[in-house]
Amino acid sequence: MTQTAPRVMQDEEDVLDVRNLGISFRTPAGEIPAVRDVSFRIRRGETLALVGESGSGKSVTSLGILRLTPKPPFCSITGQVLLRGRDGTVRDLASLPEDEMRDVRGRDAAMVFQEPMTSLNPVHRVGDQIAESIRFHEGLSRRAALDKAAGLLDLVGIPDPRRRLGAYPHELSGGMRQRVMIAMALACEPRLLIADEPTTALDVTIQAQILDLLRRLQERTRMAVIFITHNLGVVAEIADRVMVMYSGRVVEQAAVRPLFRSPLMPYTRGLLRSVPRLDFAGLGREPLAAIPGTVPDPLEPPPGCSFGPRCGGFLPGTCDAAVPPLEEARPGHQVRCVRWSALTGEAA
Amino acid sequence: MHPQPNEAPPLLEVQELRKWYGGPREGLFRRRSVVKAVDGVSFDIRRGEVLSLVGESGSGKSTVGRTVLRLTSPTSGRIRFAGDDITTLSRDAMRPFRQKMQLVFQDPYASLNPKMTVEDIVGAPVEIHEPGLPRAARRQRVEETLALVGLLPSHAARYPHEFSGGQRQRIGIARALIMQPQLLIADEPVSALDVSIQAQVVNLMLELKERLGLTILFISHDLAVVGHISDRIAVMYLGRLVEVAPTRALFTMPRHPYTEALLSAVPIPDPTIQRERIMLTGDMPSPLDPPSGCSFRTRCRYALPACAGAVPALREVAPGHMKACIRDDLHLAAPTGLAA
Numbered sequence: 001m002t003q004t005a006p007r008v009m010q011d012e013e014d015v016l017d018v019r020n021l022g023i024s025f026r027t028p029a030g031e032i033p034a035v036r037d038v039s040f041r042i043r044r045g046e047t048l049a050l051v052g053e054s055g056s057g058k059s060v061t062s063l064g065i066l067r068l069t070p071k072p073p074f075c076s077i078t079g080q081v082l083l084r085g086r087d088g089t090v091r092d093l094a095s096l097p098e099d100e101m102r103d104v105r106g107r108d109a110a111m112v113f114q115e116p117m118t119s120l121n122p123v124h125r126v127g128d129q130i131a132e133s134i135r136f137h138e139g140l141s142r143r144a145a146l147d148k149a150a151g152l153l154d155l156v157g158i159p160d161p162r163r164r165l166g167a168y169p170h171e172l173s174g175g176m177r178q179r180v181m182i183a184m185a186l187a188c189e190p191r192l193l194i195a196d197e198p199t200t201a202l203d204v205t206i207q208a209q210i211l212d213l214l215r216r217l218q219e220r221t222r223m224a225v226i227f228i229t230h231n232l233g234v235v236a237e238i239a240d241r242v243m244v245m246y247s248g249r250v251v252e253q254a255a256v257r258p259l260f261r262s263p264l265m266p267y268t269r270g271l272l273r274s275v276p277r278l279d280f281a282g283l284g285r286e287p288l289a290a291i292p293g294t295v296p297d298p299l300e301p302p303p304g305c306s307f308g309p310r311c312g313g314f315l316p317g318t319c320d321a322a323v324p325p326l327e328e329a330r331p332g333h334q335v336r337c338v339r340w341s342a343l344t345g346e347a348a
Numbered sequence: 349m350h351p352q353p354n355e356a357p358p359l360l361e362v363q364e365l366r367k368w369y370g371g372p373r374e375g376l377f378r379r380r381s382v383v384k385a386v387d388g389v390s391f392d393i394r395r396g397e398v399l400s401l402v403g404e405s406g407s408g409k410s411t412v413g414r415t416v417l418r419l420t421s422p423t424s425g426r427i428r429f430a431g432d433d434i435t436t437l438s439r440d441a442m443r444p445f446r447q448k449m450q451l452v453f454q455d456p457y458a459s460l461n462p463k464m465t466v467e468d469i470v471g472a473p474v475e476i477h478e479p480g481l482p483r484a485a486r487r488q489r490v491e492e493t494l495a496l497v498g499l500l501p502s503h504a505a506r507y508p509h510e511f512s513g514g515q516r517q518r519i520g521i522a523r524a525l526i527m528q529p530q531l532l533i534a535d536e537p538v539s540a541l542d543v544s545i546q547a548q549v550v551n552l553m554l555e556l557k558e559r560l561g562l563t564i565l566f567i568s569h570d571l572a573v574v575g576h577i578s579d580r581i582a583v584m585y586l587g588r589l590v591e592v593a594p595t596r597a598l599f600t601m602p603r604h605p606y607t608e609a610l611l612s613a614v615p616i617p618d619p620t621i622q623r624e625r626i627m628l629t630g631d632m633p634s635p636l637d638p639p640s641g642c643s644f645r646t647r648c649r650y651a652l653p654a655c656a657g658a659v660p661a662l663r664e665v666a667p668g669h670m671k672a673c674i675r676d677d678l679h680l681a682a683p684t685g686l687a688a
Binding site for chain 2: 053054173174175176203204205206207208209211212230231232233234235236237239256257260261270271272274275276277278279280281282283285287288289290291292294295
């Protein structure tokens, strides 16, 4: 990759600055662009929620940031991923050599996945799994690393942490495993935590515990969090800002309140309306406002706006003419829809 | 539950249902421990009603569904379908009842055979129950049923992998409907689907219920969906029912502390809502070693010493509203913004 743009972040508080990120996969059926032209910044202590349905590119974006996607030529990454590390240095992760990338993962940026059982190694004790990262990045002895691991298990609310160090993943409940994953991710106090659907596999009462835990940890460490989810209730609860993705592109980005109060993109409005509301429970059964159709096939995207075929505001000749640009509709509120003003009745 | 002297019996009556796994067979050195997956569950479903069974993983809600269908035999208790006792029927004797009660599965990817066409998948129940039916007649039944769930006749010749998750769930529903069942047992039918697609499938189920007069046992952990679809809701915890109530009453006036905590844990898609969350500590206890007395007492913020004494009975505390909790002095909170 050519390295012409300077590795400068505009703001000291910025932890991550993603510029024009593109990720595509080579498949027998052809080149699939999974993520196209994604740009965003995230500051210390901030939580950015990445929202979208299956195939929207939200998980691939997060994997691409840490370069956990397959190696070239099966997968190619374009654009810049500037990360300010723990030592203050700014690196472009999109072009960093793999051995340096290994130092970044876990130390400057860490990740928590959806399914804690498949992300933990079943044949190693959880204490050793947490200690491994500490020993790798900080060069501590096994004993010192295990001491630190016990402190981390205590921090994430696991009772009797010393004893739990010796437990195997299958001996823990789903919620406990996810706490272990979080402890592991936090072991080296990263600046950036990427959490990919971390509560989706958990029961609601356990989800509430984990969200509460993440919030408390973030207050303490001021780490930046990218929280990937499809659950709009969770978004409302934890996000400062929200980025909505559809078919590999960002279609709307705004602070959490304006996004929920006055969403500008028809897709976002449709998503918000399709969730059954608790306050209407048991009051008759108006059909839910479902979005018709399904997400487009990435190999055969529709012309123009990729949400066009499912959109109630679709205007032939306009919406299918070209991919709409991401427009700054209000300060800090971006939308990818040429008709947002006409459809919402709000002035541009 | 409700005395209805002039009406037909409920379509489904479940009394003191128990399903224990493991048990008394003695091993070489010690007794096998018992998991009481379902431990004394009783409920009725009236014709045309949607009853939801909600609870977290390990609560036993899916086991109730499977036991009612006799996919697994109950340890004890009684199951009546349209007045007929089906608790101990043999496989053959059960066959005519299987047409009348059908299951919709959670995972539309795992529950459809990838090597079969949609016609063969949806037509399979016909093959079993009406083996003599000519192929053309079967084909017509399949096409009619596909139309019912919003699919096209041309879809019959295709394979599952050619469909999206939402369409696959429609295929699963078509398979359940082709024998024109009276009772549909839907076990987390929309949990694997995206939000926008989930709404399509929920709408479809409600539309079919109206058109076909279906009775539905809806098993789910998603309280928002359950609040939309159900007439009544039964809340399960560790193998037992802790509360049964009409939907609106459950959401506005929960009577059991577990229901209160469960409702308060549901994230509401409105960032302006500030609310006091009841945080349950710890996990659900192991069903191998449940607490004595009320099984929720170890996580209950209202627990008293007396709660350890005996298993609280499910009793009616308001018309149609039952709870299994000895404390009648509690004023429990409804989720923010909800009033009766």
